[in-house]
Amino acid sequence: EAEVAQSPRYKITEKSQAVAFWCDPISGHATLYWYRQILGQGPELLVQFQDESVVDDSQLPKDRFSAERLKGVDSTLKIQPAELGDSAMYLCATATGGPETQYFGPGTRLLVL
Amino acid sequence: GNSVTQMEGPVTLSEEAFLTINCTYTATGYPSLFWYVQYPGEGLQLLLKATKADDKGSNKGFEATYRKETTSFHLEKGSVQVSDSAVYFCAVMNTGFQKLVFGTGTRLLVSP
Numbered sequence: 250e251a252e253v254a255q256s257p258r259y260k261i262t263e264k265s266q267a268v269a270f271w272c273d274p275i276s277g278h279a280t281l282y283w284y285r286q287i288l289g290q291g292p293e294l295l296v297q298f299q300d301e302s303v304v305d306d307s308q309l310p311k312d313r314f315s316a317e318r319l320k321g322v323d324s325t326l327k328i329q330p331a332e333l334g335d336s337a338m339y340l341c342a343t344a345t346g347g348p349e350t351q352y353f354g355p356g357t358r359l360l361v362l
Numbered sequence: 363g364n365s366v367t368q369m370e371g372p373v374t375l376s377e378e379a380f381l382t383i384n385c386t387y388t389a390t391g392y393p394s395l396f397w398y399v400q401y402p403g404e405g406l407q408l409l410l411k412a413t414k415a416d417d418k419g420s421n422k423g424f425e426a427t428y429r430k431e432t433t434s435f436h437l438e439k440g441s442v443q444v445s446d447s448a449v450y451f452c453a454v455m456n457t458g459f460q461k462l463v464f465g466t467g468t469r470l471l472v473s474p
Contacts, residue, residue, distance in 0.1 A: 253405065291366070291451050291464030292406070305461070340405060348455055348462045349394060353405030 253354035267329035272341030284340040366465035383437040385452035395435040396453040
């Protein structure tokens with residue numbers, strides 16, 4: 250069964266450093282989502298792509314976060330500079346249709362010291 | 363905006379016990395409702411869904427009924443197994459808005 254791949258699985262960084270997360274979607278999935286899941290909370294949508302275009306980034310802290318999906322396939326989420334409050338699980342999900350059809354990757358767990 | 367309230371966990375049960383995890387929602391119009399499950403070390407998986415009032419979603423022995431009059435979508439299973447131990451998330455989505463809003467999750471621990 251096809252899966253959404255994410256790397257790294259774990260990342261420890263220091264405050265003010267830059268970090269980047271990578272997501273490889275299921276082949277043919279045009280829609281890609283990045284979520285942030287703070288410990289003890291549900292996932293919160295950060296950004297949604299349709300192919301290479303951003304559909305919704307209203308919850309993305311644009312002063313430090315950026316996301317791209319240059320060829321409409323894999324995607325990168327970057328944080329620069331990282332802050333202590335960014336410690337969370339970052340989930341990627343991809344879909345062929347609406348949000349209810351999305352498949353989630355295993356996530357990248359970020360710890361900012 | 364939309365929101366979801368789930369019962370706090372952890373919910374601790376013995377194998378073969380009956381499970382209920384409560385979920386209530388706030389949303390305008392006619393939202394769709396979902397339950398997702400997250401097993402340790404894995405991503406979220408869609409467990410079941412219901413798209414209109416009185417619909418019952420079911421999968422793997424779990425079921426939930428869309429109750430518009432009480433704005434609820436409680437998850438139930440008649441006999442849990444150790445392998446059901448996971449975190450369960452209730453979620454709501456407006457058809458027009460097309461964005462999933464998740465609850466905080468409820469951890470289920472099932473002991474042999």
